[in-house]
Amino acid sequence: MTTASLPAAAAATTPERRRRGSQGPVNSSPPVTRRAQTRLGLILVAPVIVMTVVFFVFPLANALYYSVVDFDGIDPNPQFVGLANFQEMFLDPEVWHALGNNLIWIIIGTAAPLVIGLLVSVLLWTTRAGTSPYRVIFFLPYVLPGVAIGIVWGWIYDPVSGWLNQALTVVGLGDLARGWLGDPNLALYAVLATAVWASTGFVIVILLSALRNVDIELVDAARIDGANPAQRLWYVILPQIMPVFLMVLTLTLVGGFSVFDIIFIMTGGGPAGATNTIGTYAYSQAFELSRIGYGTTLALLITVLSVPVAVFLNRLQRRLSLDGSGA
């Protein structure tokens, strides 16, 4: 959850960069100051650089190495296999199946929280009083650990005495009752519903803060001109919060590539691999089958797929922001 949110936050960095060139306090400083700044700067930055090199750059470089060897985790001199891992990846039907699941996850897992989040945030925004408890409640699932969420939703989906089946029986839809997480055709969607429950609150709170900057007079003017609520939302409100909307889109979308926790906890990729995504498949290859080289290659695929998307969406968002719509 949190890890998933980080990449996009990072992706959203760039505008700062360009401001820097023009206004840096540097140029005017005398050499003495500059030397002192360099000295202090190097000292202050050292811990972060050391940590980054040891626990990020080094393993990342190793990942590239692992992807071209056949490493079982024990052999100190694994055999070089060239691009065989990549070749196997493209020919492995389970990879394509897992990628398909990632795609479903990305589409529904992005669209549903955004749509629900937009509707609820507008509902909160247009409600005059007493909305702050709701904001707290809606955000709460987002700070809960995935393990706890997975366990409780597992109970809700329980085939025998789970709340979902009991509720279906009560409203006369008892025929639909089933073991939600045990059904290969439904398990992925059941887990997705849980993820939507867990992440929508985040969308609500972010969009709500963006809505505070929306010009109410424009909305009123549209109302007077006869625009219905849907038209007001689509043509008046949404364009004004577009940059923030795109930012949330980036966050959830990029998170969709590297989804792991919730699936791993709720189904472990099962039943029979039905809910595997690239993340859980890479994990099981590496840590359950000791196919370290292949597992690492699969994990690299996640990066290769997600980074360009993050960069593209970030560019788009920046362009919109520069058009001056408030965010």
Added chain:
Amino acid sequence: MANTTLGSATKRRTDTRPAATDERTDLARMRRLRKPKPQVGRHVLLAVLALFTLFPVLLVISTTLKTPEDVRVNPFGFFSTISPQNIIDAWTVGRFSDYLLNSILLTVPSTILVVVFSTMAGYTFARLPFRGRTPLFYLVVLGLLVPFFTYMIPLYFQLRSMGLLDTLLGAVLLLTSGGLSFGTFFMRAFFSDLPVELEQAARVDGASELQIFLRVMLPLARSGMGALTVFTFLGNWNNFLIPLLYLPGGDFRPLTSGLYMFTGGRSLDIGPLAAGTLITILPIIVLFIVLQRQVTQGFLSGAVKG
């Protein structure tokens, strides 16, 4: 908040406002007078949504409070009996007391390290220019773009050869390094927004660069450090993969992976499992409710910045 993009946007708005204020408040008042209808429907809808959101949490609490017999007969129905037995079982037999202690031992030091290191580096990247600084910054921020997955497997073998696998120190260092990219990025943005004049005035008064950092700039960054602390604490407390992968022995297992391991093999122990879940989420819920402003602000500014 004033440091975030959102915040400054809000400020900009309010700043430009006064000129037109009279008309606007009049308009607003007229609107309110024209449509005084109570928004009952909305509140009902919101209450239903809130109940749906809270339902799983209520389910955990309810199941925890039941007697073990009640859980066996009707595992997920709402509680009709009250007993501390499940909590006692989870705490002792389920080893959740150990897990809680380990969660604290992992989360507190790593959070402190993240905040201290990120503040130092963030200040440098915002205020202390030197040759080669920009590539270093990109290197640090690259950690935000690359998913942890990509290097989690090699990291396992690296830790093993460093002798840090299955040690508290190793896991704390990983949790720390995992938070540094975001923390540095966040604190840099915070320091960048502080006025240059303060720093220049202190320099004219003869303050050393270190004094400027410690005495002038650091006190101003307190709210940013606070938000980063809460944000990092939550992230590290909830972290599942790092303890799962790098603390396999179980001696230092925290709540998250402890809870996961507890589900494996004895899924029938619903009562203690519920109690364990409650022990895991209770600190988070309390922290969230007490500091909810900082939490949401932290997430917001983290996400929106830039």
